[in-house]
Amino acid sequence: MIKLMLLALFATTSLCDETIEFAVVIYRHGDRTPVNPYPTDPWKNESLWPVNFGQLTNIGKKRHYQLGQWFRKRYSHLISKQYNPQEIYVRSTDVDRTLMSAQANLAGMYPPNGTSVWNPDLMWQPIPVHTVPEHDDNILAMKKSCPAYDKEHLKYTHSVEYLNKLHKYDELMHYLSSNTGTKIKSFADILDIYSTLYIEELNNFTLPQWTRSVYPEKMREPAGYSFKTETATPLLARLKVGPLMKIIVTSIQEVISNKTTGKSKKHKKLLIYSAHDLTIGNILNSLDMYDGKCPAFTSTILIELIHDDYTQDYYIRILYRNSTEIIEPSILNIPCCGAKCPFERFKTIYDNLISVKWDYECRQSQFVAILVMSFIVGMGLFATIYMTHKVLFMHWSKEIDPEVEQYDRFVNTHFVTLKVSMDCSFNRDQV
Numbered sequence: 006m007i008k009l010m011l012l013a014l015f016a017t018t019s020l021c022d023e024t025i026e027f028a029v030v031i032y033r034h035g036d037r038t039p040v041n042p043y044p045t046d047p048w049k050n051e052s053l054w055p056v057n058f059g060q061l062t063n064i065g066k067k068r069h070y071q072l073g074q075w076f077r078k079r080y081s082h083l084i085s086k087q088y089n090p091q092e093i094y095v096r097s098t099d100v101d102r103t104l105m106s107a108q109a110n111l112a113g114m115y116p117p118n119g120t121s122v123w124n125p126d127l128m129w130q131p132i133p134v135h136t137v138p139e140h141d142d143n144i145l146a147m148k149k150s151c152p153a154y155d156k157e158h159l160k161y162t163h164s165v166e167y168l169n170k171l172h173k174y175d176e177l178m179h180y181l182s183s184n185t186g187t188k189i190k191s192f193a194d195i196l197d198i199y200s201t202l203y204i205e206e207l208n209n210f211t212l213p214q215w216t217r218s219v220y221p222e223k224m225r226e227p228a229g230y231s232f233k234t235e236t237a238t239p240l241l242a243r244l245k246v247g248p249l250m251k252i253i254v255t256s257i258q259e260v261i262s263n264k265t266t267g268k269s270k271k272h273k274k275l276l277i278y279s280a281h282d283l284t285i286g287n288i289l290n291s292l293d294m295y296d297g298k299c300p301a302f303t304s305t306i307l308i309e310l311i312h313d314d315y316t317q318d319y320y321i322r323i324l325y326r327n328s329t330e331i332i333e334p335s336i337l338n339i340p341c342c343g344a345k346c347p348f349e350r351f352k353t354i355y356d357n358l359i360s361v362k363w364d365y366e367c368r369q370s371q372f373v374a375i376l377v378m379s380f381i382v383g384m385g386l387f388a389t390i391y392m393t394h395k396v397l398f399m400h401w402s403k404e405i406d407p408e409v410e411q412y413d414r415f416v417n418t419h420f421v422t423l424k425v426s427m428d429c430s431f432n433r434d435q436v
């Protein structure tokens with residue numbers, strides 16, 4: 006085991022007897038061109054840009070390459086110099102710029118050396134990047150259809166809390182609507198304009214006169230809010246980010262049990278996820294760590310499993326690098342636990358996310374919707390619907406797992422505890 010003396014540079018507690026055993030990295034893609042310029046945008050002609058809309062630019066490739074070199078340094082004790090598929094797994098959303106970012110990043114992590122050189126004129130080697138189509142991806146793209154999520158989201162965006170917050174920006178949204186030629190009616194709409202202006206400024210395009218009074222100051226805060234909307238309630242967070250957190254925590258659990266049962270050679274050392282600003286925002290907000298700032302290109306969340314060599318205990322540390330530059334990431338404070346959180350306690354704090362039974366819970370509202378519809382359609386169709394129900398019910402009851410049968414009670418208790426846990430009273434005596 007290599008002792009991480011380097012860690013002492015940026016951590017507060019004495020770390021010379023700690024080892025990073027496993028890490029999960031989630032990053033945003035590198036610099037891109039605007040995805041969808043607004044109708045009155047003077048720079049909306051695609052031929053003004055070096056690459057097509059929504060694509061990774063050369064600067065974006067370069068920054069990810071450098072980030073890959075930085076990962077190589079930070080995790081040199083975890084991953085071999087030669088690519089070893091048993092050590093690392095890389096997954097990207099199925100989008101050009103995230104796939105390309107992952108590849109540029111891996112070029113920085115795995116320059117061929119010795120036997121892995123296959124073309125002396127090209128100091129690059131292929132490394133696999135896994136993906137699934139976005140509409141099937143509930144893990145990373147978080148876009149697979151989930152009726153229960155949609156229902157809760159609709160409820161939230163019609164809530165007094167949300168509408169009050171949004172109405173504060175009515176004047177701004179009105180101003181943006183009349184100047185951009187498109188209706189701006191949500192935080193996400195404000196973010197779209199904000200991102201486009203940000204990228205244009207970064208590329209030295211002169212912004213139109215009308216932007217001066219609102220960009221960036223007045224737009225920054227509502228643009229940042231858009232990263233809270235998708236995970237604003239415990240149920241939204243559970244259904245959006247639960248599947249990914251469940252994989253992460255399950256992997257960590259396996260690493261720990263593989264270590265303690267002596268199968269240490271076998272386990273994966275590094276999981277890498279290439280995704281978007283929304284992914285970063287959703288994860289941070291679900292963990293109650295989001296600072297309200299739009300995640301920068303290449304911003305990175307690092308979730309590390311730390312082994313204390315003296316006490317033999319395992320801890321979780323979460324770091325965030327919210328910059329396009331290669332800087333040391335900041336250690337985030339895990340709510341009710343601190344900078345270095347015992348793994349068992351970490352699981353308790355985020356039980357609302359990791360206990361999700363996604364496929365089952367997503368169908369819940371579908372089931373309710375079918376019931377409601379059967380009332381509306383009325384007695385005429387009663388017989389047919391009755392039969393449909395019977396068939397559906399038979400199908401479901403076969404799969405229902407006894408744990409999930411308590412769904413309602415479960416939702417009520419767990420979702421309340423998440424809220425309570427944020428004032429720390431719920432888990433004070435847990436660890």
Ligand SMILES: *[C@@H]1O[C@H](CO)[C@@H](O)[C@H](O)[C@H]1NC(C)=O
Nearest residue numbers: 047048049050051052053054
């Ligand atoms: C975009 O710019 C190119 C090159 O200047 C020009 O040929 C083309 O007509 C423009 N397209 C539009 C839609 O204005």
Ligand SMILES: *[C@@H]1O[C@H](CO)[C@@H](O)[C@H](O)[C@H]1NC(C)=O
Nearest residue numbers: 086087115116117118119120
């Ligand atoms: C390549 O590997 C050799 C030994 O196998 C090592 O001495 C050398 O430093 C490595 N080069 C790079 C660039 O990592």
Ligand SMILES: *[C@@H]1O[C@H](CO)[C@@H](O)[C@H](O)[C@H]1NC(C)=O
Nearest residue numbers: 062064205206207208209210
């Ligand atoms: C924009 O201008 C700045 C200052 O002149 C320069 O450093 C930067 O490289 C330019 N950016 C692009 C994308 O051309």
Ligand SMILES: *[C@@H]1O[C@H](CO)[C@@H](O)[C@H](O)[C@H]1NC(C)=O
Nearest residue numbers: 256259260263268271272273
């Ligand atoms: C733990 O060990 C088993 C058996 O060797 C292996 O299949 C599994 O992938 C390991 N788990 C992790 C997270 O590395």
Ligand SMILES: *[C@@H]1O[C@H](CO)[C@@H](O)[C@H](O)[C@H]1NC(C)=O
Nearest residue numbers: 296298325326327328335337
């Ligand atoms: C980055 O995150 C850290 C920790 O939350 C914070 O202290 C810092 O101000 C942030 N920097 C930027 C540029 O947002």
